[in-house]
Amino acid sequence: KAGVTQTPRYLIKTRGQQVTLSCSPISGHRSVSWYQQTPGQGLQFLFEYFSETQRNKGNFPGRFSGRQFSNSRSEMNVSTLELGDSALYLCASRNPADEKLFFGSGTQLSVL
Amino acid sequence: EDQVTQSPEALRLQEGESSSLNCSYTVSGLRGLFWYRQDPGKGPEFLFTLYSAGEEKEKERLKATLTKKESFLHITAPKPEDSATYLCAVQAMPSSASKIIFGSGTRLSIRP
Numbered sequence: 001k002a003g004v005t006q007t008p009r010y011l012i013k014t015r016g017q018q019v020t021l022s023c024s025p026i027s028g029h030r031s032v033s034w035y036q037q038t039p040g041q042g043l044q045f046l047f048e049y050f051s052e053t054q055r056n057k058g059n060f061p062g063r064f065s066g067r068q069f070s071n072s073r074s075e076m077n078v079s080t081l082e083l084g085d086s087a088l089y090l091c092a093s094r095n096p097a098d099e100k101l102f103f104g105s106g107t108q109l110s111v112l
Numbered sequence: 113e114d115q116v117t118q119s120p121e122a123l124r125l126q127e128g129e130s131s132s133l134n135c136s137y138t139v140s141g142l143r144g145l146f147w148y149r150q151d152p153g154k155g156p157e158f159l160f161t162l163y164s165a166g167e168e169k170e171k172e173r174l175k176a177t178l179t180k181k182e183s184f185l186h187i188t189a190p191k192p193e194d195s196a197t198y199l200c201a202v203q204a205m206p207s208s209a210s211k212i213i214f215g216s217g218t219r220l221s222i223r224p
Contacts, residue, residue, distance in 0.1 A: 033212070042199075042214060042215060042216030043215075045211050045214070050209070055209055056210070096209065099143075099161065100146075100161065101156070102158070103157070105155050
């Protein structure tokens with residue numbers, strides 16, 4: 001069974017630009033969560049999608065948004081990038097009946 | 113607000129030297145507490161789920177325990193391959209739809 005796939009693996013952007021990250025969950029998993037990981041703050045919850053609907057949301061500004069498609073693939077968008085948005089963005093999928101999260105390897109975003 | 117605090121931030125041990133990692137949590141009602149392992153350049157990997165005070169889970173050299181306010185990850189006779197960051201997470205009631213919140217992690221280094 002294929003794991004969670006995130007693309008791209010690395011990304012370099014400049015301040016003010018926008019970026020879109022992609023996540024393909026494990027087959028059969030309908031829930032996708034996004035986390036931001038930085039050395040200082042650890043893993044911060046961004047949002048969770050289930051069956052194309054946002055189910056939970058963390059404390060991030062509106063510049064961070066996401067969506068989920070009918071095949072459960074998810075995208076995350078960050079607009080008007082700031083230097084502080086530099087981080088590892090992790091996607092995780094789960095079967096909602098099971099709380100175990102399966103993570104991808106992440107997208108390392110650097111904002112210059 | 114739900115909160116997870118892990119200590120210490122970093123721990124260096126000699127091979128074979130047993131120790132414990134701590135995870136303190138504040139949550140309105142605990143549905144589950146989770147331990148994950150994260151290797152550099154990879155996403156976190158699930159280790160254990162604990163549901164109620166007094167519960168224990170074991171896997172090889174790792175044992176996780178849970179009280180009403182904290183959880184411990186005991187590492188017995190560790191080996192260099194146990195070096196990683198260990199993350200604790202909690203999920204609050206009322207349901208499996210609740211978001212999962214992570215602590216900042218403990219970086220464990222085992223010297224040969």
